[in-house]
Structure formats: C-alpha cells, structure tokens
Amino acid sequence: ESVLTQSPGTLSLSPGERATLSCRASQSISSSYLAWYQQKPDQAPRLLIYDASRRATGIPDRFSGSGSGTDFTLTISRLEPEDFAVYYCQRFVPSPPGWTFGQGTKVEIK
Amino acid sequence: EVQLLESGGGLVQPGGSLRLSCAASGFIFSNYGMTWVRQAPGKGLEWVSGISAGEESTDYADSVKGRVTISRDTSKNILFLQMNSLRAEDTAVYFCAKVADTVSAFDIWGQGTMVTVSS
Numbered sequence: 001e002s003v004l005t006q007s008p009g010t011l012s013l014s015p016g017e018r019a020t021l022s023c024r025a026s027q028s029i030s031s032s033y034l035a036w037y038q039q040k041p042d043q044a045p046r047l048l049i050y051d052a053s054r055r056a057t058g059i060p061d062r063f064s065g066s067g068s069g070t071d072f073t074l075t076i077s078r079l080e081p082e083d084f085a086v087y088y089c090q091r092f093v094p095s096p097p098g099w100t101f102g103q104g105t106k107v108e109i110k
Numbered sequence: 111e112v113q114l115l116e117s118g119g120g121l122v123q124p125g126g127s128l129r130l131s132c133a134a135s136g137f138i139f140s141n142y143g144m145t146w147v148r149q150a151p152g153k154g155l156e157w158v159s160g161i162s163a164g165e166e167s168t169d170y171a172d173s174v175k176g177r178v179t180i181s182r183d184t185s186k187n188i189l190f191l192q193m194n195s196l197r198a199e200d201t202a203v204y205f206c207a208k209v210a211d212t213v214s215a216f217d218i219w220g221q222g223t224m225v226t227v228s229s
Binding site for chain 1: 145147154155156157160167169171205210212213214215216217219220221222
C-alpha cells in the first residue's frame with residue numbers, strides 16, 4: 001500500500017515568510033497523480049495544485065508545486081494572513097482506482 | 111455557480127444505516143466522476159468511495175468495502191452514499207467532491223455533512 005508522508009507536521013512562520021512543505025511517497029508515483037489541497041477550520045478542502053505543479057483555477061501564483069518520483073514540494077513564496085491553514089498532499093492510484101492523502105501539515109502563525 | 115450540497119447526515123446507532131445525498135449544480139453532472147471523502151473529528155482526510163461518470167466503475171476504500179455503496183442519479187444530478195453496518199469509527203464529516211478533468215484530483219467540494227455513530 002502506497003503511503004504519503006508529509007513533513008513537518010507543523011510549520012510556524014510569520015506573514016511574508018516562505019513556506020516549504022514536503023510530501024514523500026513510499027513508492028515512486030507519476031507527477032500527473034499528485035495534488036495539493038488547503039483546508040481552513042470548518043471549511044471544505046480547496047484544490048491548489050494538480051499534476052504536481054499546475055495551479056488550479058483562481059489560485060494565486062505565490063503557490064507553486066514541484067517534485068517527481070517520491071519527493072514533492074509545495075512552496076508558498078510569501079505567506080499572506082489567509083494562507084495559515086492545513087495543507088494535504090494526495091496521490092491517485094490508477095489500478096484499482098483510488099486516492100490517498102498525506103496526514104497534513106499545519107502552517108501556523110509564529 | 112458550480113455547487114455541491116450534501117445532506118442526510120445525523121446521529122445513528124452502531125450497526126445502523128444512513129444514506130447521504132449530494133446535489134450537484136452548475137456543471138454537466140453526467141460528464142464527471144464523483145467521490146466521497148471523510149474527515150473524522152480533528153483528523154485528516156480519507157477517501158471513501160468513487161464512481162465514474164458513466165457509472166461503469168465504482169471503487170471503495172478497504173475501510174468501508176462491503177458496507178458502503180456509491181451511486182448516482184444523473185437525471186436529478188444527485189450522488190448518493192448508502193452506509194450500512196455503521197461503526198463508531200465511521201464518525202466523520204463526509205464531503206462529496208467532483209473529480210477534475212485531470213482525473214487525479216478533486217476540484218469542487220461540498221461543505222460536508224456530519225455523521226455520528228454512537229449509542
């Protein structure tokens with residue numbers, strides 16, 4: 001079973017700083033199958049990045065995704081107050097079809 | 111406006127059943143796969159089940175396989191999740207989500223409906 005491990009568990013930063021979030025897969029995956037989501041308290045998740053590096057509609061360009069194989073990264077270039085939230089990576093498994101999520105990284109105000 | 115609206119959650123006793131619904135609007139429902147994702151209180155996201163656009167394929171997480179059935183009514187633009195033999199560990203907010211064109215991600219999410227399994 002493929003597992004996604006996110007690190008760190010919590011990231012304490014100040015507005016304006018750069019955030020770097022990691023997502024590591026236990027097995028190599030296609031970049032086309034890796035996505036990132038943002039979730040704020042009592043809200044549904046929001047798709048940020050798909051295909052490892054493509055921004056979803058309406059997502060600001062301070063969010064970027066990169067990586068390949070087993071190591072993927074979500075970068076927020078300059079944190080805005082509204083960016084403090086929990087971030088999840090997700091992978092798609094094509095056969096049999098299914099999706100798995102990482103355990104999440106909380107980005108909190110320092 | 112593209113929208114998903116879940117309903118049907120509530121309090122149910124262990125061993126009981128519940129059917130969740132998700133009303134879709136603002137997009138061509140029949141063209142897209144749909145999924146259910148859940149989140150236990152204070153925990154992360156867990157994919158539960160998915161159904162293809164044409165209903166030819168349904169898939170389930172191992173944690174719910176045999177107890178849950180996903181279906182859709184394309185004429186009414188509604189997604190369903192029939193849950194049987196419910197356990198305490200099924201307690202969660204259940205989100206429905208639209209599968210994106212890329213297939214590998216979910217681009218539209220509902221606000222969720224809470225399911226509590228307790229005696």
